[in-house]
Amino acid sequence: MNLPAALKRISETVWELPVSHKEGMQVPARIFATEKLLKEMDAGVFDQVSNVASLPGIVRYAYCMPDGHWGYGFPIGGMAAMDPHRGVISPGGIGFDINCGMRLVLTNLTFDEVQPRLRQLVDRLFARIPTGVGCHGFVRLKQGDFRAVMEQGSRWCLEHGFATAEDLEMTEEGGCFSGARAADVSDKAVERGYNQLGTLGSGNHYCEIQVVKPENVFHQGLAESFGLNIPNQVVIMFHCGSRGFGHQVATDYLKVFLSVMERKYGIRIVDRELACAPFNSPEGQAYFSAMKCAVNMAFANRQVILHRIREVFSELFHRDPFDLGMRMIYDVAHNTAKLERHMVDGKQKELLVHRKGSTRAFGPGSAGIPECYRETGQPVIIGGSMETGSYLLAGMESGADAFFTTAHGSGRTMSRHQAKKNYRGDKLQREMEARGIYVRTDSFGGLAEEAGAAYKNIDEVVETTELAGLSRRVARLVPIGNIKG
Amino acid sequence: MSFKYLGDIAVADIAFEATGATIEELFSSAAQATMQVMVGELGSIREAETMQVEMEQQSAEMLLFDFLNELLFYKDARRLLLLPSEIKISQSGDHLLMRGELRGETLDGERHRMETDVKAVTLHRFSVTQTPEGWKATVVLDV
Numbered sequence: 001m002n003l004p005a006a007l008k009r010i011s012e013t014v015w016e017l018p019v020s021h022k023e024g025m026q027v028p029a030r031i032f033a034t035e036k037l038l039k040e041m042d043a044g045v046f047d048q049v050s051n052v053a054s055l056p057g058i059v060r061y062a063y064c065m066p067d068g069h070w071g072y073g074f075p076i077g078g079m080a081a082m083d084p085h086r087g088v089i090s091p092g093g094i095g096f097d098i099n100c101g102m103r104l105v106l107t108n109l110t111f112d113e114v115q116p117r118l119r120q121l122v123d124r125l126f127a128r129i130p131t132g133v134g135c136h137g138f139v140r141l142k143q144g145d146f147r148a149v150m151e152q153g154s155r156w157c158l159e160h161g162f163a164t165a166e167d168l169e170m171t172e173e174g175g176c177f178s179g180a181r182a183a184d185v186s187d188k189a190v191e192r193g194y195n196q197l198g199t200l201g202s203g204n205h206y207c208e209i210q211v212v213k214p215e216n217v218f219h220q221g222l223a224e225s226f227g228l229n230i231p232n233q234v235v236i237m238f239h240c241g242s243r244g245f246g247h248q249v250a251t252d253y254l255k256v257f258l259s260v261m262e263r264k265y266g267i268r269i270v271d272r273e274l275a276c277a278p279f280n281s282p283e284g285q286a287y288f289s290a291m292k293c294a295v296n297m298a299f300a301n302r303q304v305i306l307h308r309i310r311e312v313f314s315e316l317f318h319r320d321p322f323d324l325g326m327r328m329i330y331d332v333a334h335n336t337a338k339l340e341r342h343m344v345d346g347k348q349k350e351l352l353v354h355r356k357g358s359t360r361a362f363g364p365g366s367a368g369i370p371e372c373y374r375e376t377g378q379p380v381i382i383g384g385s386m387e388t389g390s391y392l393l394a395g396m397e398s399g400a401d402a403f404f405t406t407a408h409g410s411g412r413t414m415s416r417h418q419a420k421k422n423y424r425g426d427k428l429q430r431e432m433e434a435r436g437i438y439v440r441t442d443s444f445g446g447l448a449e450e451a452g453a454a455y456k457n458i459d460e461v462v463e464t465t466e467l468a469g470l471s472r473r474v475a476r477l478v479p480i481g482n483i484k485g
Numbered sequence: 486m487s488f489k490y491l492g493d494i495a496v497a498d499i500a501f502e503a504t505g506a507t508i509e510e511l512f513s514s515a516a517q518a519t520m521q522v523m524v525g526e527l528g529s530i531r532e533a534e535t536m537q538v539e540m541e542q543q544s545a546e547m548l549l550f551d552f553l554n555e556l557l558f559y560k561d562a563r564r565l566l567l568l569p570s571e572i573k574i575s576q577s578g579d580h581l582l583m584r585g586e587l588r589g590e591t592l593d594g595e596r597h598r599m600e601t602d603v604k605a606v607t608l609h610r611f612s613v614t615q616t617p618e619g620w621k622a623t624v625v626l627d628v
Contacts, residue, residue, distance in 0.1 A: 072608075096607070132599045133524070133600070133601075191558075201602060247627075251606070258608075412496050416601070416628065418492050
């Protein structure tokens with residue numbers, strides 16, 4: 001593609017669009033990429049990241065991570081920190097799937113122990129974790145109970161026997177964003193989502209059984225600190241979010257913001273998907289609270305799914321899940337806005353950090369991460385395609401330059417439409433099984449869309465985050481079993 | 486009444502262009518395009534249940550946005566796969582009023598070929614325009 005003429009190279013992995021690139025930009029835009037990844041980015045990335053740079057109250061830069069691609073409002077892989085006193089909050093900086101995120105869980109089992117039962121394991125996970133279009137969850141709630149889930153997140157799970165105290169400690173923000181008020185959520189969002197607790201969803205959501213091969217460990221010390229200390233250790237990774245509930249919250253407030261943004265607050269934007277309101281406005285605060293409700297629902301969703309995964313492993317291996325070493329490494333959120341403290345011009349400031357398809361990656365010594373990770377930095381979980389594998393990384397001190405944010409996945413390069421033309425889901429399933437990856441799905445069409453070749457090379461993406469000083473590689477995780485949403 | 490999917494404007498998601506001789510036909514085409522992303526064979530949806538819908542908006546664009554979102558709402562909230570059997574859109578003061586009937590049935594994994602769930606209708610490049618031939622809409626769905 002043709003790169004914007006104004007794009008300047010700052011370093012091997014950092015590129016900048018100056019404020020002169022587009023009228024209205026308040027700050028420059030920075031893109032983290034190697035030259036190769038930059039050339040693979042679609043034109044929408046440059047357009048969208050410079051639109052983000054024009055939002056009121058943005059601090060330092062509008063950022064795009066190496067997995068960046070075209071999104072709605074913000075690019076996927078986008079991040080922007082706003083001054084909470086004079087800046088805005090925008091659903092377009094968070095995404096429709098609020099708190100779509102990744103969870104990584106240890107076992108003390110090896111590949112040799114799991115392999116003979118792999119089909120059985122995947123079949124049982126597939127039977128017991130609802131997936132696909134319009135699925136209802138295995139946790140049945142009344143609408144009133146669901147309001148408690150919204151406000152309490154994983155804490156609700158702890159009270160109801162779906163979690164341990166350690167699970168909450170190993171979840172970003174303890175599995176609950178405080179200040180979530182159910183009253184800020186529409187009845188429609190509640191009705192759309194209250195029966196979806198305990199569902200994986202569809203699209204690129206999945207639950208995967210993976211192996212950590214000794215040759216794929218990049219940093220032995222960090223790997224051991226994160227609990228990876230057995231050769232060919234089996235881990236479980238899963239990816240899902242706030243389901244129809246979060247989608248409805250985002251849709252509701254997109255409309256609210258469109259109705260007040262210009263008329264009441266005089267804010268003009270170039271893209272309706274960047275609809276926003278001042279953070280310190282009734283509408284901005286109501287959305288912040290409703291968004292937190294969706295964040296908490298997503299944490300609870302991943303927590304009850306973990307409980308179910310533990311049950312399945314326990315049944316199949318006839319051992320208690322904790323005897324199987326099924327402890328969480330961490331749970332990270334992709335699509336959120338959060339108040340965090342960061343250094344700006346030598347002073348610590350509170351900022352509203354929007355992350356849209358990007359991951360918080362706090363470095364060693366940061367507050368807000370579990371005590372056991374204070375020296376290592378926060379674990380960062382990056383999901384690749386189901387064919388090519390995923391990564392465990394760690395936050396770095398140098399990540400401060402990007403408000404401690406890194407990539408979230410490999411990022412698509414081929415449209416879903418094209419992937420369906422190029423691949424057949426049933427054939428792909430057979431080919432993957434021949435290569436040692438057993439996949440179950442509700443939808444062969446959906447499987448074809450997730451073919452590995454439809455994504456960027458995950459190795460290049462994570463290597464770039466390391467070169468850019470955003471996150472360091474700990475281990476590469478190779479898939480052996482997958483249930484695809 | 487027709488639609489086609491567009492491969493080049495939504496790498497990670499699904500985009501379509503729907504057309505209709507009338508605005509009502511356009512709404513039906515867009516509903517079919519949205520539902521077909523999720524269910525492979527629209528013909529497999531039986532007309533077992535009927536729902537009445539009524540909605541009002543200031544513009545044809547936002548009316549279509551709300552209408553398509555309503556289909557997603559019923560799919561998640563009640564597991565209902567619905568398509569419009571009758572739609573009437575009229576001017577009501579400074580608003581457009583849509584009254585319609587949706588027909589369909591509860592999702593059945595045995596009979597319905599599931600494809601990819603639609604999370605949301607986005608406003609990215611969303612447009613509804615009147616053309617010499619009738620009406621046209623471009624819609625990008627978040628999946």
